[in-house]
Amino acid sequence: MHLTLKDLRKGFENVGYICDEETILTVYLSLVLEKPILIEGPPGVGKTEMGKVLSQIFDTELIRLQCYEGLDENKALYEWNYQKQLLKIQINRDNAETNELENDLFSPEYLLERPLLKAIQSPRKVVLLVDEIDKSDDEFEAFLFELLSDFQVSVPELGTIRANHIPIVVLTSNSERELSDGLKRRCIFLYLDFPGIEREVEIIRAKVPQAGENLTKEIAKAVNLIRQNAEIRKKPSIAETLDWTRALVSLNKDRLQSSTIELTLNLLLKNRADQRVFHEQIGAKALRENSRAGISR
Amino acid sequence: MYFDDGNDANEEHKNYPFENEHSKGRQKKAISGSSYDRGRANISGTGLPDYLENNVIRFVYLLRSAGIQIGSSEVIDALHALQLIPLTNKEYFKATLKATLIKKASDQELFARYFVLFFASPETRKEFQEARREKLIEHRARMEEAEKVLSFRGERMDLSETDKIVYAYMPAKEQKRLQDFLAMNESRETLEQDYRPFLETIVKGRLGFWHKQLGREIEEELNQPDVGDEGLNAIRDAAAGAGRGGSNILTEDMQNIARKDLPRATAIIRKMTRLLVYRISRRYRYSKNRRKLDLRSTIRCSIQYGGTPFLLKYKSRRRKKPQLLLLCDVSGSMIRYTNFVLQFIYGLNTVVKRIESFVFSEGLERITPYFQQGKNFDSTIESIIKESKQWGGGTSLDRAIKSLFNSCAEELNRNTIVIIVSDTRTVRHRNAIKEVQRLRDEVKEIIWLNTLPQGDWDKYSSVQAFQKIAAMFPCNTLTDLEQVLGRKLFFDG
Structure with a gap:
């Protein structure tokens, strides 16, 4: 892969993923060193999006493995197609040679590829997104070691399968539990935090260009202010900021108003406790005033 | 490339x-x-x-x-x-x-x-080295002085390196007092033979007291690992200097965390609480009890017998998430940790829906309903403190557990994990041990977060007694709390 930092920066720009130079550099290093990138950060900062964006930039398939408690090899790597194998046995009950049948039964034809195997066997370089790895069990994490360090897996009946092309691996974690040192050692680490006001303005401009300049700035400031409140448990994500912006645009608003904030607050804060904190500690009027400060009328 | x-x-x-x-x-x-x-x-x-x-x-x-x-x-x-x-x-x-x-x-x-x-630039690094050199010279001078002073009739006293460092960094007034005390005894003419060890014990006691008093001030002097490279040592010194001023709240005794650091400490406690709950409440995948036929595995296994389901495979039921029960000591001795305890209770209650919370001192009070109103931290805590009678009382753990059995025996079963936050100091501690044992027999596990510094644990017989019954972890600093997360909290029995 002949990749330059300039190309990557341009790629991010083309797909409209706004991020800082450090993020681009970290992704670049993981791509060039062919190491998985482990992205940690609060929910809604664009961790999963990174996988999608990379598949767009490299115009390749995105293979996603969503982790959860209890995820095991059968669901992540491969499984034999038992029904098909049984049918084959029944059909050949009387006429086939046993050895031939056995070899036949455990051939790739009867193998059900799950995301990890699919990523490894793919004829071209793909993006493998292992989402929310912190939700999986320790055993599964250990199993990922082999895959992530050597890009090969062992299927007892078929032997070791090596990757045709080393996939671009993106692992995301919400830090719900501490990941093992072994896994971290194999990855390049990136911590993504919520963007600052300026960066968020850029994001809104790129994603919702219909929003006026004043509205864009006010929204970025307002969301930033809400996120700073320690009592609010679920901070508004970037996607929620964009939803809010789209909602305000569709209501033909060009500035933030207290009444509109009240009416559309549920797009930003999605549980009652957080909404109560907002009303008690911030308030729509103060939010409007603060987000308008310094922005010309 | x-x-x-x-x-x-x-x-x-x-x-x-x-x-x-x-x-x-x-x-x-x-x-x-x-x-x-x-x-x-x-x-x-x-x-x-x-x-x-x-x-x-x-x-x-x-x-x-x-x-x-x-x-x-x-x-x-x-x-x-x-x-x-x-x-x-x-x-x-x-x-x-x-x-x-x-x-x-x-x-x-x-x-x-x-x-x-x-x-940093070479000039700045030179400054660090200069500062380090000066510091070493001063340290050496102080230690020499300490060795000279801490002697009796020309012979050095049998004191540890730590004792000497404590002396070297004690306030000048206190050093003088100790010097006077030694000088006074030196001038006494008739002394019994074993007077010297006796004197050493007194001096050690005094220095031990000051060790506690100085706390963090001399921690740096005591725990200064020599990196083995003077350039790096100088940078470590400079980093320690830059870190001073309260930013290292992770290693600070939680009772001493300054008001200005509270929001940061709160954020850390909340995050750790979330992690702790996540660790405790993970379901365990398989149980040994055979319950339900696993069709998929049975078919898979039957392939080796020509499709005949010769061996039956069973699906085991997923174990339920454990029920958490929180018992927090809010007695007088724990009052300095109130802020931590409150944050901890609030944090746990906001991340886990199924948690029963109690505070205790001389009696026991259920505080779960306060958290079900969905109020914010300040108003929840305000109403608990206002309405509860437990704050600042004496500790009577045995009575608390007895009332726990009386009021909610149905909550105490093999699926319950009890988290106790307490410094183990209680009246009638023999009865308390019996009651904790009784509780242990009923529930899956007791996790005890002890706010006493771990170094002091062997001084308290209560700690040793409770340690035999419950899985006890130090919880004196935020780092302690973080380390609890890295350990195996209980065995899946």
Whole structure:
């Protein structure tokens, strides 16, 4: 892969993923060193999006493995197609040679590829997104070691399968539990935090260009202010900021108003406790005033 | 593979900021017998200039000495990565080291602090070394003085190195008092033979008292590991200086956390509470009880018998998430930890829906309903403190557990994990032990978070007694709380 930092920066720009130079550099290093990138950060900062964006930039398939408690090899790597194998046995009950049948039964034809195997066997370089790895069990994490360090897996009946092309691996974690040192050692680490006001303005401009300049700035400031409140448990994500912006645009608003904030607050804060904190500690009027400060009328 | 950073602005970074004495042909002083050598041996052939490799490895060595875990493979990654960036750009250089060496978000702050100091200009580094030299001279002088003073009739007293350091850093007035005391005894004419050990015991007692009083002030002097390289020692000193002023709240006794640091401490407690709950409440996948036929596995297994389901495979039921029950000591002795305890209770209640919370001192009170109103921290805590009668009372753990059995026996079963937050100091502690044992017999596990510093545990018989029954973890600093998360909390029985 002949990749330059300039190309990557341009790629991010083309797909409209706004991020800082450090993020681009970290992704670049993981791509060039062919190491998985482990992205940690609060929910809604664009961790999963990174996988999608990379598949767009490299115009390749995105293979996603969503982790959860209890995820095991059968669901992540491969499984034999038992029904098909049984049918084959029944059909050949009387006429086939046993050895031939056995070899036949455990051939790739009867193998059900799950995301990890699919990523490894793919004829071209793909993006493998292992989402929310912190939700999986320790055993599964250990199993990922082999895959992530050597890009090969062992299927007892078929032997070791090596990757045709080393996939671009993106692992995301919400830090719900501490990941093992072994896994971290194999990855390049990136911590993504919520963007600052300026960066968020850029994001809104790129994603919702219909929003006026004043509205864009006010929204970025307002969301930033809400996120700073320690009592609010679920901070508004970037996607929620964009939803809010789209909602305000569709209501033909060009500035933030207290009444509109009240009416559309549920797009930003999605549980009652957080909404109560907002009303008690911030308030729509103060939010409007603060987000308008310094922005010309 | 080639590299082109494509950033014209890099022209501005022509002043290569990382040169130091090594790049000017002077040889680095060997840090022999250390992991430095092993690290160095592993990375030959990276294609980077030697001085740069040396610098990175010394930097890694410094980070390790500060407690950041960095493996050799990560160092190799860092050196490989550095070949891909323009070394004239300090921001890229920093980001590259960060991405390859630091794998914990909480270590990033420490990394940033050390980076600035390690890759400072030669003049600044010289200043650090100068400061270190002066400090060492002063330290040596103080220690010599301590040895001279702490003697009796010309012979040195049998005191530990720690005792001497405590003396050296005691207030001058107190030093004088101790000197006067020794001088007074020295002038006494008739002394019994075993008077000297007696005198030593008194002096040790006095120094022990001051050790506690000085606390954090001399911690640095006591726990100063010699990195083995004066340049690095100087940077460590400078970093310790920069870290002073309350920013290291992780290692601070939670009762001493300053008001201004509370929001940060609160955020950390909440995050850790969430992690703790997540660890405790994970379901365990399989049980040994056979319940339901697993059709898929049965068919899979039947293939080796020609499709005949010869061996039956059973699906085991997923175990239910454990029920958590929280018992918090809010008696007088715990009052200084109130802030932590409250944050902890609130944190647990906001992340877990099924949790029963109680506070106790002389009696027991159920506080679960306060959290079900969905109020914020301040108003929830305000109403609990206002309405509860337990705050600041004496501790009577036996009575508390008895009333727990009376009021909610149905909650205590093999699926319940009880978390006790207490310093173990209780009246009628024999009865309390019996009651805790009774509770242990009923529930799955008791996890005890003890706010006493772990160093003091052997001084209290209550700690030792309860330790036999419950899984006890120190919970005196935020670091303690963090470490609880790294341990196996209970056995899946």
